Amino acid sequence: MILTAAAFITKILSAIYRVPFQNIVGDVGFYIYQQIYPIYGIALALSTYGFPVIISRLIAQNEVDQDVKKMKEMIQTAFLFLAAVGIALFIVFYFGSSSLAKVMGDSKLTPLIKIISISFLLLPFLSVFRGYFQGIGNMFPTAVSQVIEQIVRVATILLFSTVLIRSGKSLYITGGGAMFGSLTGGISAILVLFTFVWVKRNTDIFSLRSKPFHIHWSWGKMLLFQGASICISGMLLILLQMVDSLSLYSTLIKHGIAELEAKQIKGIYDRGQPLVQLGTVVATSLSLTLVPLVTSAYKKGDGEAVKAKVTIAWKISIVVGLAATVGLMMLLEPVNTMLFENSDGTAVLRIFSLSILFTSMILTLLGILQGLGYSYAPTKYILLGIVVKYVGNVIFASAFGTRGAAFATVFALSVIVVLLVLKMKSIFGQSFASPVFYVKTGISVLLMMAVLRLWLWAASPLQSLFESERVFSVLLSFGGVLIGGAVYVYVIIRRSILAEEELLLLPLGSKLLSIQTRKKR
Structure with a gap:
């Protein structure tokens, strides 16, 4: 719960800061930042979701917290292996920055890639510290460090971008200043x-000079292979963004679009990233709180409890993810204007918004499978999805521009969902929701859509009362969220789409349950 709360806060911060940042630097500045961001995302996933988990697992499984000698050997082994990984990645990105920028189609990105490559040198320190505390059962230091890292990073990005823009610096220099936030945060x-x-008086454990000094190669191999597997699962959205960074802008240029226009188009397309992050954070946070319960029931050999918890997580991911997806698609024009000053790219972002539903389902299933001990199968599916995304970009982005790229993302995610669902069926031999559940949920969404369409039509005459379209879009967006959300929740309760146990897992669940109970009476 502590790590889930920290992840929730960091995900919210990660999504929200992009809005004022885009307002400061514009679409071209946003394009520059988003081209490089996936590299930082890789470094963040390695030091947060991958290697610390494996280090903590090794400490727990080998009970090294009860043996100071073993603890020192574990820390030394992990640090040296991860130092080698961090230095290798730094060398690849720093000295390969020029080549990577050329692949992206923009050589001016070279200095920014060099700046962000330094963040890989922080990998062994962050991973070992976090893994140690998690291994001995203390999640608080990891959670605090994640939140502080994100707060400092966001503050650095917004401060540097504001100062540099006001002082007349170029957007590329401003982007470099924003990238510096990854270092201050780390x-x-x-x-x-x-x-x-x-x-805690544990400094001696982390000293590489302390004796004994012994490297366990078996631990190191487990750290690298299992850590890489978990990291890939945690980097799904980052890897999809990386494919766009490597191919989309250069594809637009190859098809005759002028450089400035292509940068603006890519920057507008990148508005979809914070929207997807915000749309998935609630669904995944709610669903992943169930993962420890699934793991606990699985280890106890309670098959029925495992199936019950998996069913709840699956249904919640669909109910919440579908509402977020459809609601955003209906309100996207005012939301786009409210957040990013205009409604440019609304049609493309509507396609991109379908990612919310599929991502919510994927992250839920990934968490469950990892909780059940399946690490490598999800990794294979994600890598296949990345290949599908790349091929989709080559085919569809070449023909339809950013619309094609958005479709390629959605299609790749849908392929991963199908593979994960088939894997779950092979494990449990059954579906986790009845056809009636899907029909009732679909009807609820259709009613919400009708109400939102009516809201947008009824509120349109009020625009003349507002000074600007952007201020009016705030009314349309928040009013739509409140009205559409209320209708959707009401129908969910009225039709008993979620059982009592499932309702209690939602925010204000006890109140929702009391309403459902009164309706039954």
């Missing part, structure tokens, strides 16, 4: 973690 997280180590 260093802040290391200082926080070291403070916890110092307070």
